[in-house]
Amino acid sequence: MIHFDHDQRDEGMVVALRGRLDLLAANDLRTVISKAVEDGHRLVVLDLAPTEFIDSSGLGAVVGGLKTARQAGGDLRIANVAGQVELVLGLTKLDRVLQPYPSVDAALRGDG
């Protein structure tokens, strides 16, 4: 199960992902990111602090969200990566394309 907590900030939309971002949640995340981009948010920040677990489907949805945001002239950033999420990003080497930011504020500023 996953819950998306939205926090609209001046710089962009922050979405906290609470629970497991896996095969069961991946399509919901794609929808959430697409909606934020369609609503005109140039920057989407995924706060992964409350994310207990991520799998390759969840990661695929984040990569898809990054492409969606960039195709619209915006960006998607991830913040507060730790634990299992950090391990998986490292194993897949996706931390090279999805550079983790140490906090939501740093991600909003683009200040890694």
Next chain:
Amino acid sequence: MAEHRRTFEGPAEPALLDAVHEELAALWRQGPEVGEADRMLFETALAEVVANVASYSRSGTRVSLELAVLDDRLDADLVDDSSALPGDIVEGASMGDADAEHGRGLALAAAALDELTYRRRDGRNHWRLSRLRQRAD
């Protein structure tokens, strides 16, 4: 030898993932203490294999799973009665391009384990996952 086992059966469908996470949580609670990195990586690998089975099995497929915490390693044996898969499905797995949105699951599972094998035997698919436990110094 100190060891702790759990067995589980269920239908091959995405909801099986939630059950597997619950089984692992119970295993960690009941068994000997297992290091955090070992738990995280084993759970990562098992979830990928289960997701693969749940996504690609024919309707009505049943899955049985045996989990074991041993002194030196963590094992999972997963058997399902769906159609045969390519024999080199594990060896052929790759992380793919950085912008790929699908297809890196089994490569991730293999990277998180010391052993990941797939065999077709007796009309069933057999997956074996094993991770050597890190020693606390």
